[in-house]
Amino acid sequence: MRKYHLLLVLLLVFVFGLSATLSPKFEAMRTQRPESANSLVTMLGESRRLFADHFFVKADKYFHSGYYPTMFDDQTAFHTPHMALYPNVINPDKPAPVPKKSWFKNVVDVNDESGSPGQSRDWIDEFGRNFYPVRHTHLDQQGEKGDMRELLPWLKLAAEMDPHRVETYVVTAYWLRTELGRADEAEQFLRDGLRANPNNCEMLFELGRIYREHRHEAARARQVWELAVAHWHETEAAKEEPNIFIFAQLTGQLATLEEEAARYPAALQHLQALHTVSPNGPAIQKWIGDVWGKLAAIENAHPIAPL
Amino acid sequence: MNNIFAIASVVIREMIRRKDFYVLFILTALITLVMGSVNFFNDGKIVRYLKEICLLLIWISSLVVAIGTMARQLPSERENRTIFPLLAKPVSRTELLLGKFLGCWLACGIALVGFYLFFGCVAMSREKAWPLINYFQAAWLHWMMLGVVVALAMLGSIVFSAASANATICFVLVVGILLLGRHLNKVSLQMSEPARTITQSIYFAIPHLEFFDVRDLIIHNWPPIKWLVCVKASAYGMLYAAVFLASACFLFRRKALNT
Numbered sequence: 001m002r003k004y005h006l007l008l009v010l011l012l013v014f015v016f017g018l019s020a021t022l023s024p025k026f027e028a029m030r031t032q033r034p035e036s037a038n039s040l041v042t043m044l045g046e047s048r049r050l051f052a053d054h055f056f057v058k059a060d061k062y063f064h065s066g067y068y069p070t071m072f073d074d075q076t077a078f079h080t081p082h083m084a085l086y087p088n089v090i091n092p093d094k095p096a097p098v099p100k101k102s103w104f105k106n107v108v109d110v111n112d113e114s115g116s117p118g119q120s121r122d123w124i125d126e127f128g129r130n131f132y133p134v135r136h137t138h139l140d141q142q143g144e145k146g147d148m149r150e151l152l153p154w155l156k157l158a159a160e161m162d163p164h165r166v167e168t169y170v171v172t173a174y175w176l177r178t179e180l181g182r183a184d185e186a187e188q189f190l191r192d193g194l195r196a197n198p199n200n201c202e203m204l205f206e207l208g209r210i211y212r213e214h215r216h217e218a219a220r221a222r223q224v225w226e227l228a229v230a231h232w233h234e235t236e237a238a239k240e241e242p243n244i245f246i247f248a249q250l251t252g253q254l255a256t257l258e259e260e261a262a263r264y265p266a267a268l269q270h271l272q273a274l275h276t277v278s279p280n281g282p283a284i285q286k287w288i289g290d291v292w293g294k295l296a297a298i299e300n301a302h303p304i305a306p307l
Numbered sequence: 308m309n310n311i312f313a314i315a316s317v318v319i320r321e322m323i324r325r326k327d328f329y330v331l332f333i334l335t336a337l338i339t340l341v342m343g344s345v346n347f348f349n350d351g352k353i354v355r356y357l358k359e360i361c362l363l364l365i366w367i368s369s370l371v372v373a374i375g376t377m378a379r380q381l382p383s384e385r386e387n388r389t390i391f392p393l394l395a396k397p398v399s400r401t402e403l404l405l406g407k408f409l410g411c412w413l414a415c416g417i418a419l420v421g422f423y424l425f426f427g428c429v430a431m432s433r434e435k436a437w438p439l440i441n442y443f444q445a446a447w448l449h450w451m452m453l454g455v456v457v458a459l460a461m462l463g464s465i466v467f468s469a470a471s472a473n474a475t476i477c478f479v480l481v482v483g484i485l486l487l488g489r490h491l492n493k494v495s496l497q498m499s500e501p502a503r504t505i506t507q508s509i510y511f512a513i514p515h516l517e518f519f520d521v522r523d524l525i526i527h528n529w530p531p532i533k534w535l536v537c538v539k540a541s542a543y544g545m546l547y548a549a550v551f552l553a554s555a556c557f558l559f560r561r562k563a564l565n566t
Contacts, residue, residue, distance in 0.1 A: 027519075062355060072490035092365035115525045121492055124515055128489055130536045132523050153356040176348065203452045 022261065041161065059083060059154035059171075065142070066133040082138065083151065084171050085154030089269035121139030140179055146177040159193070160225075170206045201246045203238070204228035218257055225254050229273075244277045255287075264295040310398045311406040318410025322376055323520065326493050327444070328418050331368035331505055335422065338364055339429055353502050354433035361429055363423045363520045366449070370481060373453045377411045377460035380475040390564060401556045408552060412487045415453040419446050445521050451544035452519035456481055458551035459514075465558045484516045514547040 041048055055147055060081035063069040120126035138145050156170040158165065169190055176186035191205045194200060204224050212221035229250050236242040251274040258267035275284045318505060338362045348351055384390040393403065423446040431437050456477065463473035485492075488510075495506035519542050521532065 062527075065527040065529070070490065071494045122511075124511070125489075125492065127536075127539070128515065128518055130532055131521050131540075132516055133527060135531055142547060145351070149348075149350050149353050150355040153345075153353060154352065156347055180350070182350075189348070 031201055038170075039060065039147070045163070047159040049165075049303075052165055052168070053156045054082065055154045055158035056162060056165070056168060056212040057157065062151050062154065063139050063148075064133075065137050065139055067136055081167075081171075084167055085177070097182070140175075146180065146242070148175045151175060159189075163193070163196035166193070166197055166200055166202050169197075170202050173203075175205050177210055177214055183210050186210055199227065199231040201228045201232050201250065205246060205250055205253070212253075212257070222254065225250050225257075229254070239282070248274055248277050255291075259291060262294075264291050264298070267291050310402045311409060313405060314398070314406025315410035315413060316378065318376070319408060319414045322414040322418075324371075328372055328374060328421075331371060332418075332421060332425070335361070335364040335368050336425060339425075343429065343433075351434055354430060358426070358430055358526045359522070361426050362561065364427060365419075366520075366522070368417060369419060369422065369449065370452060370456065370478070371414075373411065373415045373456050374460050374474050374477045374481070376414060377407070378456045378464055378477065379470045380407045380411065381424065381464045382468075382470040382473075383482060385564065394564075400559050404461060404552065404556050404559055408457060411457045411461075412450075412454050415457065416450050420454070421451055423449075438528070438531075441525055444532055444537055445525050448519040448521055451541050452516050454548045454552070455514050455516065455544050458548040458555070459561075462551045462555040462558070466561060467556050481516060484513055486511060487518060488515050489517050514544070518543065 044051065057068075058161050060083050062082075063083040079270065081259070089191075120129065138149070152172065152175075155168055159172065161167045162168070169192070173186040173190045176182045176189065186211050187207065190203050190210070195204050196205070205228055208224040210220040211224060212216045229247070232250065236247070251270045255267045255270035255274060258270060260265070268288065271288045271291060272286060275281065275288065278284050339357065342360050343357050381390075390403075394400065396468065398406075413464045423442055427437060427442055458481070460473060460477045463477050464470065467473040467476065491506055491510035491513075495510065497507060523529075524532070
């Protein structure tokens with residue numbers, strides 16, 4: 001009996017020692033990763049990025065009402081999530097990334113952009129198409145009003161799994177404010193994203209659009225976009241391949257804002273910046289000409305008196 | 308025929324007595340309700356993710372019920388030695404197998420009715436719609452698929468000595484077919500001979516259980532499938548179930564029961 005008591009005491013001492021050893025280590029791990037307060041995120045570690053990608057793609061599958069190529073199909077038509085093309089998160093002019101290893105290069109494309117499922121290979125393939133979606137549709141066009149809400153759970157999960165994935169925040173905020181009319185939730189979500197990714201240009205751009213298009217607060221939109229442009233110059237300009245797409249959108253929106261407020265010199269300044277990066281040079285040049293014209297008209301109407 | 312129904316009713320009563328179905332149903336309901344209680348951007352009408360989770364749980368649960376119930380039928384009869392008095396009565400071995408199959412299949416059908424009623428209630432609570440035809444087709448095709456699985460598990464219970472081995476192999480086969488069956492032909496195109504011919508032979512030989520999986524159509528509110536397609540799929544499933552049953556009967560008639 002005494003032996004068992006001693007054994008029990010020994011076990012208690014061992015457990016106490018083990019907890020005293022491990023506790024500081026866990027505490028150190030917690031301080032190293034301040035954002036991973038979520039126990040699920042802590043448990044998954046770095047693999048959570050894979051899950052985030054999966055959930056993002058899942059949302060895009062919902063955008064297509066279940067029509068989506070599997071890993072065994074040709075995915076070239078889906079190299080960019082279509083739901084992310086509307087919010088201008090991804091540059092549609094950018095060439096598609098070529099897969100390093102084309103496993104199924106000889107396979108007939110069953111998921112082409114035209115919406116036709118392509119030629120069936122055999123009777124099993126033909127018959128099997130009755131049991132899963134084979135028509136390419138987009139939920140915002142073919143679905144009922146408000147159907148875009150169905151993407152939200154997967155996007156929220158993707159953001160929780162990888163808070164540094166900027167596209168998730170921008171895409172979610174875009175659909176929340178445009179299709180679902182939930183500008184408050186969109187702003188809140190973007191602010192959550194900005195806490196994890198301070199001064200991110202894409203998120204600031206989207207936040208500015210909420211202020212301008214939904215709150216009609218041009219001054220706040222201008223502030224946010226100017227902050228984004230300043231941050232772009234700090235972080236992106238020096239890069240070998242800077243994100244010109246977002247810079248062009250920011251300067252374009254700022255120029256429009258200044259033109260509407262009849263602040264033509266500021267508008268011209270943004271247009272000059274836009275002209276340096278835009279592939280659409282003649283159109284921007286014409287825009288600059290128009291603004292110069294408006295500026296000249298004001299100066300003619302109110303000539304500055306000579307000193 | 309009476310013997311077959313008598314044995315089938317015993318199997319159904321056994322499933323009602325056992326706790327497997329109840330546990331799986333409660334788990335399915337609990338997980339679905341917990342997932343349904345999650346708040347996404349203060350929008351209470353989001354439903355498709357819930358339908359997807361609920362249907363996935365229903366599929367997993369139904370496979371566990373079907374394979375679990377069928378895989379232990381004959382081994383338990385042999386272990387308890389109740390098979391001898393059973394066969395001493397005017398019941399042939401074929402009738403015994405058919406009775407067991409019918410009982411398991413009907414039991415799965417009863418379980419599916421419960422599951423799909425729950426699914427319908429969950430979907431209706433958010434969508435305010437009850438697409439009965441779609442749900443009926445989904446449940447019917449699901450039941451047809453379970454018929455093939457039950458017949459496969461029955462064949463396995465004669466080939467393999469242990470119920471656990473049979474259940475595991477059946478699970479691996481069924482999940483493998485559901486995930487990869489549709490794509491084997493595409494994969495084979497990238498192979499060299501003789502692997503290509505072997506893979507293509509497997510592709511054409513296996514029962515394509517994915518025919519019966521219409522979850523994506525249900526989740527995303529696509530229109531119902533054509534009835535003729537439903538009938539063809541049912542005939543396809545019954546044909547494979549019949550092949551497995553016939554093979555099981557053939558092997559069982561030659562099998563010594565006391566080993």
